[in-house]
Amino acid sequence: xxxxxxxxxxxxxxxxxxxxxxxxxxxxxxxxHAASGAEMVTVAVNRVPLDGKxxxxxxxxxxxxxxxxxxxxxxxxDHAIRTARLAREALETDWIKLExxxxxxTLLPDNEQTLEAARVLVGEGFIVLPYFTDDLIMxxxxxxxxxxxxxxxxxxxxxxxxxxxxxNLRIMREQLPDAIIxxxxxxxxxxxxxxxxxxxxxxxxxxxxxxxxxxxxxxxxAMKLAVEAGRLGHLAGRMPKRLYxxxxxxxxxxxx
Amino acid sequence: xxxxxxxxxKRELDKEIDLESLIDLFSLPRKRxxxxxxxxxxxxxxxxxxxVKDGDILEVVHFVxxx
Numbered sequence: 184x185x186x187x188x189x190x191x192x193x194x195x196x197x198x199x200x201x202x203x204x205x206x207x208x209x210x211x212x213x214x215x216h217a218a219s220g221a222e223m224v225t226v227a228v229n230r231v232p233l234d235g236k237x238x239x240x241x242x243x244x245x246x247x248x249x250x251x252x253x254x255x256x257x258x259x260x261d262h263a264i265r266t267a268r269l270a271r272e273a274l275e276t277d278w279i280k281l282e283x284x285x286x287x288x289t290l291l292p293d294n295e296q297t298l299e300a301a302r303v304l305v306g307e308g309f310i311v312l313p314y315f316t317d318d319l320i321m322x323x324x325x326x327x328x329x330x331x332x333x334x335x336x337x338x339x340x341x342x343x344x345x346x347x348x349x350x351n352l353r354i355m356r357e358q359l360p361d362a363i364i365x366x367x368x369x370x371x372x373x374x375x376x377x378x379x380x381x382x383x384x385x386x387x388x389x390x391x392x393x394x395x396x397x398x399x400x401x402x403x404x405a406m407k408l409a410v411e412a413g414r415l416g417h418l419a420g421r422m423p424k425r426l427y428x429x430x431x432x433x434x435x436x437x438x439x
Numbered sequence: 440x441x442x443x444x445x446x447x448x449k450r451e452l453d454k455e456i457d458l459e460s461l462i463d464l465f466s467l468p469r470k471r472x473x474x475x476x477x478x479x480x481x482x483x484x485x486x487x488x489x490x491v492k493d494g495d496i497l498e499v500v501h502f503v504x505x506x
Contacts, residue, residue, distance in 0.1 A: 202504070202505060202506030203504040203505060203506075204503075204505045204506045205502040205504065205506075206504065212504070225506055226502040226503050226504065226505055227481060227502065227503050227505025227506075228499055228501075228502060229499050229501065229502070229503040229505075230446040230447065230498065230499065231446065231467055231468060231472060231499045231500060232446075233445065233446060233448060233465060233467075233502045235465075235466035236468075237466070237469075237470075238468075239470055239471055239491065239501060239502070240501070240502050240503050240504060241471055241502055250502075253461065253505055254506070255505050255506070265475065265480075266479060266500075268473075268475075268480045269473040269475055269480055269498070269500050270473070270502075271473075272473035272474075272480050272482065273472055273473035273484070273500065273501065273502070274502070275472060281457055296488035340506070341506075346503065380447075388506075389506075390505075390506025392505065400452065420481075
């Protein structure tokens with residue numbers, strides 16, 4: 184079955200986007216990336232160390248992967264805009280995962296600063312994929328600003344708590360049927376990914392759930408299957424929930 | 440003698456130099472990096488013509504693992 188995922192004019196075979204942070208080794212990361220089937224990976228912009236070493240982290244990534252730089256570590260719009268411009272210059276890509284953090288403890292997004300940065304960056308021709316709180320009104324504003332997709336969180340970054348507000352995602356899906364919704368952050372286990380996809384997410388972005396698994400490649404395979412299963416479940420359309428039982432076998436004709 | 444801030448660290452230079460030479464001086468990588476001087480990105484083609492002056496704040500970035 185063909186169910187390709189199209190984002191900003193690029194068609195992806197996989198609806199799983201994964202990170203490159205927190206892996207115990209490059210080998211583990213590469214094995215996990217291969218197992219995941221993902222076609223896009225996130226990377227972070229960071230100061231070059233002044234120790235004279237010139238090795239590039241990017242050399243450890245499959246060259247076929249689309250690279251999505253992020254603005255992690257930015258706490259206001261100006262900082263995120265500067266980081267995005269640096270990423271574009273270094274990578275020659277207009278794609279940016281916009282992340283403006285509001286608080287060091289929770290790493291929850293600062294939606295106001297995110298929207299401000301999104302408007303500026305869209306104006307400069309960036310393909311802005313914003314990470315934000317799972318809020319319908321904010322999603323509408325980000326889409327109106329010109330973002331080709333929105334990336335609501337499932338739970339705080341790296342928490343592995345899974346979808347904390349399924350109603351919010353469901354409402355977002357129902358109210359924005361044509362928007363591309365990528366659940367970003369908070370997935371811990373494959374069932375979390377499946378739930379997000381069943382709720383109608385178009386794709387999922389995750390890092391820690393795979394990188395911090397005991398066996399990252401195995402977890403990457405599990406996530407791949409979970410995303411596919413959740414997607415198929417969403418397309419198939421679930422049965423209605425009922426408070427009481429509904430017999431599967433005929434009652435009439437049963438022996439007395 | 441001029442003083443600059445390079446990736447958050449103070450550094451002294453004998454004299455003003457261009458950005459291209461500064462990258463070499465500190466043996467910084469040249470592939471898939473970007474440079475910002477006083478919060479403005481300097482395109483690679485402009486490195487040779489960009490003078491690094493006293494008090495300049497430089498950021499030289501590359502990519503690391505992230506989510």
